[in-house]
Amino acid sequence: MINLQNIEKVYRTSTIETLALNNINLHIRTGEFVSIMGPSGCGKSTLLNLMGLLDAPSAGRVEIGGETVTQYRDKELARLRNQKIGFIFQSFHLINDLSVLDNVEIPLLYRKGDASGPSRRQLAREALEKVGLSNRMNHFPNQLSGGQKQRVAIARAIVGQPSIILADEPTGNLDSAMGNEIMSILQQLNADGATIVMVTHDETMAKKTHRLVRLFDGAMVGDSVLMSNA
Amino acid sequence: MLLNYIKIAWKVLLRHPFYTFITLFGISLTLTVLMVLTSFLDHLFGSHYPEVNRDRSLYIQIMIRSDSSRNSRQTSPMSFRFLTEHVRPLKTPERATIFSFFNASNAYVGTRKIKLNTSYTDAEFWRVNQFTFLEGKPYNEQTISSGERVAVITEDFKEQYFPNAEESAVGKDIDVENTRYRVIGVVTGSPITRLFTHADVYFPYTAPKSNYQRESMNGQYNAIVLAKHKSDLPAIQAEFQERIRRLPVPGVDGDFKYANINVKSETYVNNFLSIILDGGPGLKAALIGVISFILFMLIGLPAINLVNVNISRILERASEIGIRKAFGAPVRTLLWQFIIENIFITFIGGAIALVLSFGIIQLINQSGWIAHADLTINLSVFLISVLVCLLFGFLSGVLPALRMSKLNIADALKA
């Protein structure tokens, strides 16, 4: 599903050059639930950004769902992000000025020619039902708790039925109860067929996944399959 | 403290050159328009050459007569005779002048035609108004009663009429509508915007075609009454009104039967307004509506714009404000800091506007758009502008500052 070959990422400013990722080779198969761990600044988020096509590598090859995206232009990248990938962020990134339903609907807005207004809202409602928030559709994000916000974000990530879900410390801002709740939703999504890549700091969360990739100073230092979950 | 504020303000301005530009652009443009407008109004209504005594003068321009049913109404200037009878005997004023409104005429020199405006005046005209005589002198009562055909001309007319501008024009003849007049004085012209004193050639009222012998009450003459002191104006108005009130009504003048006569002596501004607003209350309302709309747009729009820019600027500085608050700066201090910052920038804008206005005014004066225009930025224009600057800076600073002071520290720091 996701294939990274010889990835290198260098951040350049006028004075210094930082090597954020160094020679990463990673292959993630369809249906896998992978967690990425490592200390702050090790390049986890950068790696996730590359997989999510939010950023381009300085060198190497990125393949998503069999498509090599190296030569892709903005339009094609946007299409891939929109159709194949769903994002979940640590700080939720909901738009405060829009209602829950409107927030969830956003990815569908960027989908060409698809779905009329009513059918978009129907899809958004279904996604919210899946995360158990159908009673909060007309609330605004600042009226929700952290866990609820993250569930809205998950609904938004799955509304376009992507095959890949990328989660950047989805439980990082939540207490453990809420964190577990989010985690079980993710596991359910994985069971329903989604490929999930999750960056986390939390060992207990990581242990609930199939495979654990460890990064240190921009390099892959470990890749273990957690057979108990697979 | 203030100096400290100004230092900070200066640094803030330099830090955001783009916003500084927008703000300054808006402020200086608005103030320029206001300054030029004030200057123009001052040019129209202030006491300027040659009507330097305008502030203690009353203008008698229009006589309104109507019949008993008020169906028929006649509005016109008055005859020389009527004004002589009713203005000359007034006891309160220092002096009074009777003169005709200017009239267009032509003079011919060789193959050239010179367009000119002529006015017939009495001798007092030269005492009530302070013309600058470049050559010669004005005509006096004696010249007038002797019926000499003399004329006072303006410098511009002299240059057009006489090929050799170096030579004095005094003693030379001019020919206007087939009558010859001897030039006895040359003055600096009065701009066309001063309708009472503007003309190119001034004749004694006894000159041909002046119609001073006219028997009717209406005619083509106006009067300016000069008070000894500004405070005498109401007394003069009362005395004049008393005379007008005693005029016998109803009466017949020519073939017009009138039952009411109304002649007002007004200060220049009031006279001007009463003539403009003569169209009745509907026109007055429309005029006031249009003027206030334009003023609102002229000041309101840039002010709203400034407030908008300021609000977005202040939000950009939210974290700075948060830190200041976190370190214990009271809200009021922050408010003042912002307002002073705004007033400071407004004054920079004001200074730019002053330079711009000065340029535009010079341009207007020199373009010949208004002949003899003498727009200036005098003290009153300047003070009004400074006041407007202050108001502008204050208004556009208060609203954003209030919004800023409401900012919660935690939010401010996070942003």
Next chain:
Amino acid sequence: MIRHLFKLIWNKKKAHTLLIIEIWASFLVLFGLSSLIVFNVSNYNQPLGFTYENVWAIDLRNNQDTVAVTAKMQTIMQRIRSYAEVESASRMSSNYPFSASTMNNNATHDKATAMAYLFVADGDFAKTLQMPLTAGRWYTPADSIGKFRPVVINQLAKDELFGNEDPLGKVITSGDGQYKVMGVVETFKSKGEFQGDKPTIFEQLNENAPWDKTVLIRVKPGTDAVFEAKLVKDITSMAPEWGAEVTYLTDSRQNQHNLALVPVTIFLIICGFLLINVALGLFGILNVSIARRRGEIGLRRALGATESSISWHFVGEMWVLATFAVVLGLILAGQFPLMNVFDLDTGVYLKAILISVVVVYAIVTLCAVYPSRQAATVQPAVALHEE
């Protein structure tokens, strides 16, 4: 998507109030300006109805001379007509074309009534001004014998008084007099190109009356001030007390143009500055707001927005804001045609509204283009990491 933008703006309406007011005010300023311009342009496009080149107006004043005024006037007319330089001459009332003075009066026919501009002129008027007649003919001295005084009217007066009826030979009442229509001219814009055509009546001049002493003459091309001086000299020798002032119609036309155009120009300059001011302000505000919303931009990019859809998003937001402002503005501007303010044609207001709407959208688009481009270049990853 449009719905999405509307929601986004609507939910933030409090923060956007001032911005909307600003655009609203700009719209009203534009509406005022374009009304003025459309009005003048539509007037300009109407034919003038006469020619003015080489036509002079001689304004005669008898001053204190009351002896045999009509006889002197007739002698003067004869003399004027005798010059080789004069192609045609016509005596008329003092409100000659492009002059500052006007005469108007209510005219009625049956139940129809019109406020008509009135010109008193002799039989050579149409010839002197080269006015084409669309129906009937200009009156001649022979017509003065009839019971009614002859008049010629313009098309507008015909429309207002007679509708589809044929006006020739019909009688108009105006003031105390009754007049018979002899002919119709198309238009007569006596105050110049920028003034609209008004219902107009030309009444035959009574040559034995002492008033109406303005003479229009058409001179041969190339006639100069030497002839003019001679003319004035001759007239004032015939009647020494009299004044004679010659004005070229080209000059008085210029005066009328200035009268119409100077306010428009001043208004245009001030509006121009106001709008530049507003545009810069919008530009600045948009820049700040985009800088503040980098996180949101990044998110939208992550969710699949292309660069161009981000650009369009911000342009779209401005359009929505402008739409709110314009709708509010339309409520006010719409009153002008509905209540017939200033007595202008409804078409003028509608065109002005259309122009203002287009310009407002053009301005906000222009202001939004650059900041929106900037927004589109925001890298999704960078944007998300900012917070």
